[in-house]
Amino acid sequence: MFGDAIQKMKTMGVRQVMLQVLNFATVIATGLMIWKGLGLALNNESPIVVVLSGSMEPAFYRGDLLFLHNPRNTPFEVGDITVYKLNGVEVPIVHRVLETHTLRSNPLKQKILTKGDNNYDDDLGLYNGREWLDREHLVGKVKGFIPYVGYVTIAMNDFPWLKHVLIGVLGLLALFQRE
Amino acid sequence: MARKKAETTAGGAEANTGSDLTVDTSASTNGVAVPADAIPLTFEPIQINNYNLTDLKNTLDDALKRCLARPDCYSQIHMHTDVRLGLGWAAVLVAAATGLYSWKISFQESRLGVFIGVTLYALLSTIQMGYIYFVEGNTVFVGKRKTLDKRIQTERLTASSKTSRPKPQSPAPSSAPTLPLSTFYPRATSTYLPPHYHLTINYALTASSGKALIRANKVEDERCYADFFDSKGNLDEARFVAWVSAMLEKVEDEGKSQ
Numbered sequence: 001m002f003g004d005a006i007q008k009m010k011t012m013g014v015r016q017v018m019l020q021v022l023n024f025a026t027v028i029a030t031g032l033m034i035w036k037g038l039g040l041a042l043n044n045e046s047p048i049v050v051v052l053s054g055s056m057e058p059a060f061y062r063g064d065l066l067f068l069h070n071p072r073n074t075p076f077e078v079g080d081i082t083v084y085k086l087n088g089v090e091v092p093i094v095h096r097v098l099e100t101h102t103l104r105s106n107p108l109k110q111k112i113l114t115k116g117d118n119n120y121d122d123d124l125g126l127y128n129g130r131e132w133l134d135r136e137h138l139v140g141k142v143k144g145f146i147p148y149v150g151y152v153t154i155a156m157n158d159f160p161w162l163k164h165v166l167i168g169v170l171g172l173l174a175l176f177q178r179e
Numbered sequence: 180m181a182r183k184k185a186e187t188t189a190g191g192a193e194a195n196t197g198s199d200l201t202v203d204t205s206a207s208t209n210g211v212a213v214p215a216d217a218i219p220l221t222f223e224p225i226q227i228n229n230y231n232l233t234d235l236k237n238t239l240d241d242a243l244k245r246c247l248a249r250p251d252c253y254s255q256i257h258m259h260t261d262v263r264l265g266l267g268w269a270a271v272l273v274a275a276a277t278g279l280y281s282w283k284i285s286f287q288e289s290r291l292g293v294f295i296g297v298t299l300y301a302l303l304s305t306i307q308m309g310y311i312y313f314v315e316g317n318t319v320f321v322g323k324r325k326t327l328d329k330r331i332q333t334e335r336l337t338a339s340s341k342t343s344r345p346k347p348q349s350p351a352p353s354s355a356p357t358l359p360l361s362t363f364y365p366r367a368t369s370t371y372l373p374p375h376y377h378l379t380i381n382y383a384l385t386a387s388s389g390k391a392l393i394r395a396n397k398v399e400d401e402r403c404y405a406d407f408f409d410s411k412g413n414l415d416e417a418r419f420v421a422w423v424s425a426m427l428e429k430v431e432d433e434g435k436s437q
Contacts, residue, residue, distance in 0.1 A: 022264060022267045033301070036278070045286040
């Protein structure tokens with residue numbers, strides 16, 4: 001199989017090979033730029049996240065894709081669904097804001113308490129010793145979601161070989177097919 | 180290397196070539212029509228999927244480039260490809276740089292840099308796509324050749340191709356009995372013939388490095404893909420090269436005052 005491909009490359013010539021590699025690189029570059037552009041538009045680092053647990057049912061189920069928006073100049077309010085990330089914890093958590101305490105002189109300084117809709121208790125136990133969340137810990141507010149799509153990411157996380165196989169197959173397709 | 184003879188199409192398809200080439204029925208050319216002074220060439224056997232229209236066009240385009248870029252023919256000008264490569268790789272490098280920058284620097288500080296990078300990438304991509312669509316278009320081959328004929332003359336050849344679905348012409352009134360279209364094109368419908376390969380060759384002869392135009396010609400012709408590929412998808416490159424050579428002769432010599 002590879003001998004045939006190498007033979008094909010030899011007959012193609014340098015320019016054609018560079019064009020094929022360019023096709024592959026363009027696919028990756030476009031994906032990256034769309035991701036970065038989306039991050040800029042929504043003002044946060046990872047504008048798309050996947051729900052891993054069922055703590056926000058019936059609003060969000062495991063496998064939903066969430067779009068996050070980081071509002072720069074408006075304070076968070078009770079009822080907003082937010083994603084927050086604590087320093088020692090790997091995985092960000094998406095829960096609803098239960099209480100806010102806002103500094104009168106600077107409405108952008110807030111202390112926040114959250115709780116998952118499907119949980120019995122509020123999130124105090126998850127705060128790693130803190131009593132309140134600061135606004136800096138909140139990555140963003142959920143603006144929209146797409147159900148079920150996130151299962152692809154979950155599958156690729158649970159089975160890492162799937163990720164490599166997928167990238168390998170896409171790469172081979174892009175390199176050896178002509179548009 | 181002995182040339183592998185691909186299966187040639189049945190006699191029925193040959194009746195529709197409509198060309199004025201002399202049919203050489205000697206055993207060496209296997210019944211393929213070739214001009215009398217053809218340079219014997221060896222061809223690699225090529226077999227593709229008959230039903231894939233993109234593959235059909237790409238294969239003929241490649242054969243066209245091989246035919247025109249022969250050492251004794253035109254030397255290819257790679258400007259379109261080079262512009263495409265240049266713009267494309269510049270865009271990819273911009274994207275890579277932006278990605279690296281946003282990875283090293285924290286999000287809030289890197290916003291301006293990432294914004295510049297994304298806009299630059301969008302700009303370069305748009306320019307590249309605009310170039311491919313508007314400037315390059317259907318062009319397959321651009322080549323030139325310099326000859327010495329009392330003064331240095333430059334010939335410039337541009338070949339462009341597309342797939343067309345021509346409408347069947349209403350049959351000219353003739354005394355011969357007309358056969359139904361489906362005899363020659365089994366898959367013809369009443370409104371369209373099977374896909375054709377439409378080739379346009381533009382030729383310009385200039386002197387004193389492009390300032391004086393001596394002669395410019397254009398020749399267009401289209402042939403059904405079935406004329407060059409057999410039922411299994413093997414390309415009859417000799418027949419294709421013969422057709423292209425005939426068009427080349429016509430475009431080079433038309434209007435030549437000898």
